[in-house]
């Protein structure tokens with residue numbers, strides 16, 4: 389060592405307060421991360437087998453009884469305290485570490501979608517299910533099979549090193565992230581994350597931090613994407629009923645026509661984003677997606693019904709769009725002597741990652757993904773993990789699953805029947821969830 393470097397080092401040592409635990413914490417974390425790497429690698433075959441089993445047997449929201457059974461059996465074998473039937477079909481388990489410390493919650497969603505899987509994979513789904521009274525084909529087209537398997541493996545990794553863990557880990561296996569399947573979303577019930585919170589999953593013990601991940605067709609296999617602040621949109625369901633006065637279409641002056649009124653409302657609604665919303669605050673979408681009315685070519689109908697969705701990233705912008713939509717629809721209808729009734733069902737809040745938590749966990753995610761991690765753009769998809777983040781500081785990140793010889797720009801997106809998960813990425817998910825947990829338990833807080 390040169391004298392100059394020695395001098396700088398001794399200055400650095402002097403600058404480190406004696407009471408700082410950082411060097412100890414850093415070496416403790418390095419040991420724990422080595423342990424996580426080994427255990428995650430050892431469990432990889434089991435992880436892939438779980439994922440295939442769950443993929444082959446997908447279940448719709450609040451009907452995930454087989455999946456929940458697999459999860460609960462596994463967690464009980466690991467010696468965790470397990471509670472089933474949470475939010476109807478969810479599973480919650482608590483792992484107490486050997487040392488005192490904070491509580492970290494990890495979440496995976498378990499539900500599949502009413503999508504028909506094409507033939508091809510040896511473990512392709514042939515499952516049928518009931519979706520709001522109809523028989524449908526069912527497929528894990530959003531990758532929640534991967535999430536469930538990743539969290540089962542993470543539980544095994546962390547349970548294997550529990551004596552060394554300073555704190556508690558709470559595992560949240562959530563049903564119905566995509567919404568319920570036994571009743572319509574607008575019937576006033578709550579489901580998924582919101583229902584779990586109502587049933588007290590964020591109490592006894594209360595988590596200090598919450599983490600989760602989503603596999604994505606937007607990134608190459610094994611790459612982790614993260615974003616501080618608003619990362620995913622709010623999602624609202626919009627329903628507009630226009631009522632006129634039915635009559636003969638040959639003499640429309642004797643009617644009040646809800647069809648032309650509805651057409652004007654569709655166009656008026658498009659001016660809310662383009663003319664009235666401050667898009668510098670938050671990108672915003674208003675889509676009218678269905679329009680139904682009438683029974684015959686020569687009858688002006690009594691009513692026309694429309695549905696659509698509203699997406700944005702900011703609570704104030706969201707409230708402004710709701711107000712403007714009511715004003716535009718109701719007043720256009722009044723100008724035509726008709727009546728518009730507007731109903732807006734707030735499904736999911738914007739998903740807002742904690743800024744300091746994101747900054748703190750960035751180096752951890754880089755280590756978990758062997759340096760293949762980086763910031764990503766916000767997405768206009770929605771995710772009910774937002775409700776956990778409303779209550780507890782945390783981070784929800786993405787894990788790429790597009791095979792390295794394919795281009796994510798043209799890969800089939802989540803929810804497509806051709807959505808494909810490269811299973812090589814899954815072990816990175818286990819490392820990432822385990823490492824952020826250990827990092828937080830070892831040094832709680834955000835600095």
Ligand SMILES: [Zn+2]
Pocket residue numbers: 530566802803
């Ligand atoms: Zn989805």
Ligand SMILES: [Zn+2]
Pocket residue numbers: 530531532565602
């Ligand atoms: Zn999803």
